[in-house]
Every structure is written in structure tokens, then in C-alpha cells.
Amino acid sequence: MSDATNKKIDVRPGEELNTAEIDAFLKARIGGLKGEPLIRQFASGHSNLTYSIVYENKRLVLRRPPFGTRPKSGHSMIREFRVMNALKPVYPAVPVTHFHVPDEESPLGVEFYVMDEVEGYKIDRDMPAGLNFDAAKNRALCESFFEKLIELHAVDFKAIGLGDFGHPEGYVERQIKGWNGRYEKVITDDVEDFADVRGWLEAKMPAGEVGHAIVHGDYRLDNAILNLADPLKIEAILDWEISALGDPLMDLGNTLAYWSQAGDPDNILAMRMQPSNAPGMMTRREIVDFYQAKTGIDCSHFDFYLIAGVFRLAVILQQIYYRYYHGQTQNKAFATFGQRTNALGHYARSLIEGSNIR
Template sequence: MTESLNKTVNVREGEELDSHLIDNIIKEHIGGLEGTPTIRQFASGHSNLTYSIQYPNKSLVLRRPPHGTRPKSGHSMIREYSVMNALKPVFPAVPETYFHVPDEGSPLGAEFYVMEQVDGRKLDRTIPASWGFGEEEGRKLCLSFFNKLIELHQVDYEAAGLGDFGKPEGYVERQVTGWNRRYERVITDDVEDFADVRKWLEDHMPPGEVGHAVLHGDYRLDNVILCEDNPFEIKAILDWEISALGDPLMDLGNTLAYWSQPGDPDEMIAMCMQPCMAPGMLTREEICELYAEKTGYDLAKFDYYLVYGVFRLAVILQQIYYRYYHGQTKNKAFAGFGGRTNQIGNYARLLIEKSGI
């Protein structure tokens, strides 16, 4: 089975790269490259711009922030470059990184970095029928996926050299208040302010944190590369731009905010970009049981973390929509994101009603 699921497209209008400039920059840092590169853009992803840089003898990836207004702490290339560098020796499921160019003096007008292009399988909404997966295989893939997140959360980040990667204490409060402020800055005329959801999150923060760990921040099935010969093995985890040190239940909440299951609102299922409803996939409740069993953490109040993750997703989409609304990006795929923001915010309200907190 040799299906290419990590699809590339022609570079979108307004997001072009100068191939001669890129060639010169890369060859200054990486030796042994032959010829000139072919540059295409990865079809997936709505945030940072990710390019496939193909030389005849080597495949690379270039990552840079989007054009237009960006949140001050978002889209940090040095953050994901640094965390991957530090994790690689102790947590191999990250791509190899080659070099980073900061904002100041960048020939692209923004910071960027270059890493290896990891070969393998990348999933989207469904598992290809040609894989022949039934319930047993779906469950095995799901367990592999969540066990890898647990493995990340159990990394000794001090020993990995990430002790100064951030301040883990007080992470929950900083995240909740921070995402609330970000939402306030990007409200447009066609979305609700969701003041009630934001207040609930601030009023019901847990009194303490279960522990501290490396958090990916955007862990999804469509953000991993699976091994070509063994699709149950996660070869690389991508998109580390909002990784941090903090309460691991916040990371699990973020991940399960993307996770749909039977009984969810139709609009949330329709937005799902990963095969979480394939035969054999675990429910959110089963995933929480697995996580609690493997980590020993108390997930009795997990509803709070799920609401946080859901509303954070609404903020992320609204930040992207804000750039489209104000003409800072021409990507028409973002035109409906304001409507999605409203749908996700209303889903957070529904989860609050059901939580009993």
C-alpha cells in the first residue's frame, strides 16, 4: 500500500515563495543538495504556511507564519523548532530540524524554519477503504494514537533540556484568560461574543493542576505521520507551534475538543477533520478512562477541560476568520469560519449545560 495522503497543491495566490531565493538560503545551511527545488504547498492546515521543498535528492519542509495580523504569542516558529530539537533524542516521533531564521533580517519578511519531510501516511477525514480496517484495526490505531500522547506527557522535560521552555505553574489560568482576551480582540460583526462561556471558564477553573508535562497543543490524527509499513506506528507528530509546559489535562481537553462521536451535534461531526468515528474508535469517555489508568490522574472534573478545549477551538477559527474578514488573506476556504465559530461556541454552551459543574 503506497498511497500518498500528505497532499500538496500549487502554491496559493499571495503565498508564493521565490524558488531561487529559497534555494540559496537552504544551500547555505544544508550541504549535498542537487539541482534546484520544486516548491509546492501542503493542502492541509489553516494556520501556518507549510511548503514542500523538493530537491532531486532530498525532500524538505519550510514553515512560516501566515500573512496579516497574528496574535502576539501565536505562530511561533522558534517555539516549535526548539521543542522538536530538544525532544528528538528522547521522543523520536518528531521530524529532524535543520535551521531557523528569525524575524529580524529574514529574507521572507517573517521567521521560518526548515525540517525534514517525513515519508509515510497522513490521514484526513476517513481511513482509506484499501487499508481494509475493521473494528479491531480501528481500535488498535486509536490506542496507538492516545498512548503516544500519554508517552509525550510522561517525558522528563527537565532531563530533555526543556526546563526553561516556559513556566508550567499557573498554566490553566494563563490559558483561559489568554484565550478569552484573544477572542475579544478578533470579534467580528457576524459572530457572538460568547461572554457567558468566557465567564464560566474563568469562574470554574480547577483549584490546582494534576501535574506538569510537555503539551503539544494541537494533537490530532491528521497531525501525525504513520509508518508506511505499519500504520499503527506513529512516525512523526507535526505542528508544534503552540506547544508548552503545563497541566496535561489541558492538552487532553484540546485533543478531545476535535474528537467527534455518535450523539454529537451534526454540525460538529461535519467539521471533524479526522477519522474519529471510524469502526473501533474509542469514545471520549473511553479515552479518558484509558488516560486515567495509564497516568494515575484524576479526571473526575474533565468536563471543564473539554469546554476549555472547545472554546479555544472557536477562538482559533475566529482568529483565522478575522484575517479573511479584513482582507489579510485571500484563501476562500476561510470564508465560512465565522459561522463555524458560532457553531462551536454554541457547542461549548451545550457542554456547560451537561457538565453539572
């Protein structure tokens, strides 16, 4: 896979790995590795740290939590590792995983896991130019991407050994109150408290849940790898750190919180992380209708789930900004995240004002 489609960079200062130590550790656990590893970082991602480790005969990926303060339940490597292992036989669109190392056994001092690198096209803010997709192909890719989400939500999680992966009952309430509480802990002087948005979300939670499924939690086109031979096929979905068992509409709401489109505020469009506004891509409304038609799930009150997803995204960015604000990470890319938090909070307010939920 070329860096043009899955960009790698030199390891950022302060985030280096000890090459000799990692090499010995990997060779003791994965047979047949040849040569000395070249260690770089994947440029994408603002949360867990993802390293490319390339041997003469194998490409590996190491995932570890970020440095600095982390939410107690966040950045769980064993969670990612376990869900991908369980899904692989019935939902092939996940990487092959090798092993997980807990904190107490880790040469890094924190848990991590190792998986194979999946070769294919990596989508970022825009479609890779080499694909030459027109509007019809963009539409086909969009449908393929959301069909893969529907396929995930249809997996019998108990049958694959994930019945104890979480407590799906009450998922919506836990999510809303949990993200609200996390926000309170990371407010900085330059962001609003958005107490009105948090209060609305708690007051307007649906009376019941539409069902329970494996929810990815961060399902985005830029977390997908496209098949090299057939780029309309989703080869792998990455970044399972906040996967859980819960209401699938929360998952769809989280996904569409990232889905910028024409008519959105300029500061929201400026945050676009995926080519969701490319010609032929479905609008949020079309996606919700597509999902409802394919699953039979009533999406008539979807406004709540979208607003919940938008504010959750604000909290995620603020958690990252909090680490930067307090000097716990030196990544300059995080310097504007407080501004983004404010933009998303104001956007959530505008969605509430336009919502049919009263």
C-alpha cells in the same frame, strides 16, 4: 510519500516563495542538495504556512507564519523548532529539523524553519482507503495514538533542557484568560461574544493543577504521520506551534475538542477533521478512562477541560476568520469560519448545561 496520503497543491496566490532565493539559501545551509527545487504547499492546515521543497535527493519542509495580523505570542517558529530538537533523542516521533531563521535574517521577511519531510501515511478527515483498516485496527491505532500522547506527557522536560520552555505553574488560568482575551480582540459583527461561556470558564477553573508536562497543544490524528511499513505505529507528530509546559489534562481536553463522535450535533460532526468516528475508534469517554488508567491522573472533573478545549478551538477559528473578514488572506476556505465559531460557542454552552460541574 504520495499526494494521496499527504496532499500537496500548487502554491496559493499571494503565498508564493521566490524559488531562486530559497534554493540559494537552502544550499548554503544544507550540504549536498541536488538539482532545482520543486516548491508546492501542503493542502492541510489553516494556520502556519507549510511548503514542500523537493530536490532530486532530499525532501524538505519549510514552515512560516501566515500573512496578515497575528497574535503577539502565536505562530512561533522558534518554539516549534526548539521543542522538536529537544524531544528528538527521547521522543523520536518528531521530524529532523535543520535550522531556524529569525525575522531579521530571513529572506521572507519573517521567521521560518526547515525540517525533513517524514514519509508515511497522512490521515485527514477519513482513513486512507489503501490501509483497509477494520474496526479492530482502528481501535489499535486509536490506542497507539493516545499512548503516544501519554508518552509525551511522561517526558522529563527539565532533563532534556526545556526547563525554561515556559512557566507551567498557573498554566490553566493563563490559558483560560488568554484565550478569552484573544477572542475579545477578534470578534466580528457576525459572531456572538459568548460572554457567558467565557465567564463560566473563568469561574470554574480547578483549584489546582494535576501536574506539569510538555503539552503539544494541537494533538490530532491529522497531525500524525503513520509508519509506511506498520501503519499502527505513529512515525511523527507534527505542528508544535503552541506547545508549552502545563497541565496535561488541558492537552487532552484540547485533543478531545476535535474528537467528533456519534451523538454530537450535526454542525459539529460536519467540522470533523479526522476519522474519530470510524468503526472501532474509542469514544471521548473511553479515551478519558484509558488515559486515567494509564497515567493514574484523576479525570473526574474532565468536563471543564473539554469545554475549555471546545471554546479554545472557537477562538482559533475566529482568529483565522478575522484575517479573512478584513481581507488579510484570500483563502476562500476561511469564508465559513465565522459560522463555525458560532457553532462551537453554542456547543460549549450545551456542554456546560450538561456538565456535572456546578
